[in-house]
Amino acid sequence: MQADRKTRKRRRLRLGNAVNATLVLALGFITMVGLLSPADSMTGLTADVFLQLVGVLAAVAVLVGVLNLLLVHLGRLPRVRKGGFYSLVVILSAVAVAVVHVLDRSKSWGGDLEGQKVGPRLFGVIQVTLESALAGMVFFFLVYATYRLMRHRVTWANLVFLAAVLIVLIGWLPLKGLDGAQDVRDWLMEVPVSAGARGLLIGIGLGTVTVGVRVLLGRERAYREP
Amino acid sequence: MTVENLDLIAGWAGLVLTLMVFSYLLADNFLYRIAVHVLIGTAAAYVAIAAVEDVLMPWLRATVFSNDADTSSGVRALGVLPIFLGALLLLKSSSRLARLGNLGTVFMIGIGTGVALVGAVIGTILPLARDASNSFDHESALNGAILLGGTLCTLVYFQYLSRRRSDGEPVNRPHIRTLRFVGQGFVTLTLGALYASAILTSLSIFSSVIHEQLRFILNQLGG
Numbered sequence: 001m002q003a004d005r006k007t008r009k010r011r012r013l014r015l016g017n018a019v020n021a022t023l024v025l026a027l028g029f030i031t032m033v034g035l036l037s038p039a040d041s042m043t044g045l046t047a048d049v050f051l052q053l054v055g056v057l058a059a060v061a062v063l064v065g066v067l068n069l070l071l072v073h074l075g076r077l078p079r080v081r082k083g084g085f086y087s088l089v090v091i092l093s094a095v096a097v098a099v100v101h102v103l104d105r106s107k108s109w110g111g112d113l114e115g116q117k118v119g120p121r122l123f124g125v126i127q128v129t130l131e132s133a134l135a136g137m138v139f140f141f142l143v144y145a146t147y148r149l150m151r152h153r154v155t156w157a158n159l160v161f162l163a164a165v166l167i168v169l170i171g172w173l174p175l176k177g178l179d180g181a182q183d184v185r186d187w188l189m190e191v192p193v194s195a196g197a198r199g200l201l202i203g204i205g206l207g208t209v210t211v212g213v214r215v216l217l218g219r220e221r222a223y224r225e226p
Numbered sequence: 227m228t229v230e231n232l233d234l235i236a237g238w239a240g241l242v243l244t245l246m247v248f249s250y251l252l253a254d255n256f257l258y259r260i261a262v263h264v265l266i267g268t269a270a271a272y273v274a275i276a277a278v279e280d281v282l283m284p285w286l287r288a289t290v291f292s293n294d295a296d297t298s299s300g301v302r303a304l305g306v307l308p309i310f311l312g313a314l315l316l317l318k319s320s321s322r323l324a325r326l327g328n329l330g331t332v333f334m335i336g337i338g339t340g341v342a343l344v345g346a347v348i349g350t351i352l353p354l355a356r357d358a359s360n361s362f363d364h365e366s367a368l369n370g371a372i373l374l375g376g377t378l379c380t381l382v383y384f385q386y387l388s389r390r391r392s393d394g395e396p397v398n399r400p401h402i403r404t405l406r407f408v409g410q411g412f413v414t415l416t417l418g419a420l421y422a423s424a425i426l427t428s429l430s431i432f433s434s435v436i437h438e439q440l441r442f443i444l445n446q447l448g449g
Binding site: 001005020023024025026027028029030031032034035036047049050051052053054055056057058059060061062063064066067069070086087089090091092093094095096097098101102111112113116118121122123124125126127129130131132133134135136137138139140142143146154158160161162163164165167168169172188189190191192193194195196197198199200201202203204206208209212213215216 | 227228229232233236239240243244247248250251259260261262263264265266267268269270271272273274275277278281282285304307308309311312313315316319325328329330332333334335336337338339340341342343344345346347350351354355357358369372373374375376377378379380381383384409410411412413414415416417418419420421422423424425426427428429431432433434435436
């Protein structure tokens with residue numbers, strides 16, 4: 001009885017996977033043909049509609065993600081010792097931004113703030129300041145990581161890496177008498193680095209094509225049941 | 227509250243938040259964590275607001291709630307479709323109904339894959355391959371040879387061209403080993419240059435943050 005139920009479930013899963021794989025193949029193929037066709041052709045217009053649908057779907061997915069984030073943090077609120085306080089900070093920050101936005105939209109600010117938009121100022125203070133500070137702090141970690149790299153083990157690849165870092169950094173210095181270093185930096189960026197970057201980008205492109213074809217053929221498990 | 231007062235509060239808030247973030251340089255502490263969690267909360271809210279105001283509302287106004295008499299019922303139904311598929315994503319949290327949630331994922335993956343394939347071929351592989359083949363056009367013979375050879379060796383470096391010996395050990399033929407060695411050198415040089423660029427970028431951001439906050443403090447002290 002149980003074995004029978006398992007077999008039926010497995011068959012249902014296989015059918016679901018086949019339907020999903022067929023849909024992915026059809027949608028991917030129509031999109032590809034549409035993107036390669038003239039914009040005013042039937043397939044071109046279909047691809048355009050598909051892209052708009054995916055854009056809206058992605059926006060809904062973002063909302064679902066934000067909702068999930070807030071629900072997870074709401075669930076953590078009672079556990080003060082396990083980061084419940086930080087979850088409260090997340091929820092209060094999100095609610096504050098939403099409330100300010102609603103007040104901006106409804107033009108509810110009174111006094112001297114009448115007609116003013118507080119939301120963009122808040123964005124400038126919190127988002128821009130915090131992101132700039134975090135990005136600025138990365139400088140210390142990058143320099144420290146280079147130091148650790150050489151302390152850990154000295155190999156020829158580490159030496160080449162360090163030489164490239166130093167040449168680019170020294171070549172950037174706007175000092176008199178460093179014209180030679182700047183020329184070396186320019187040559188390095190225009191020839192060997194350009195060649196390496198080109199090879200890497202072509203490799204990424206080939207990898208994208210390989211994964212894309214595997215997805216279209218249903219070989220990837222992203223949307224399949226186990 | 228006046229606009230000047232609002233700017234003053236914003237300035238102090240910015241200074242406090244910056245110090246909270248930089249406190250991480252001493253050690254991981256609760257001030258840094260509060261700052262990061264404030265960032266997460268506000269970023270989530272801003273992303274949600276942007277998704278609703280810049281994508282969902284214009285789409286719904288153009289389809290479902292369109293005032294245009296010519297808007298057919300098919301277009302209105304099409305307007306509901308992505309909302310419906312997106313709502314299905316909520317079912318992915320349920321173990322029994324997760325399969326229905328896959329339908330939205332299937333749409334995104336199918337169309338996304340089509341776009342990625344066309345983009346990779348037309349936007350990346352073909353132009354770069356063309357550039358690589360024209361390496362000798364704008365450069366001297368030596369630079370052209372380095373450009374072309376470097377690109378090819380980098381590609382070889384990422385290929386699995388080894389053969390298995392009878393004892394199962396993978397070995398490369400000598401010329402492949404040489405090409406891979408040269409390719410590794412080009413990859414290392416490229417990553418080193420990119421790393422240095424990242425250091426320079428973060429240094430300029432750091433100096434601009436310090437400059438901004440110092441200016442605010444000096445303004446307060448001066449007036």
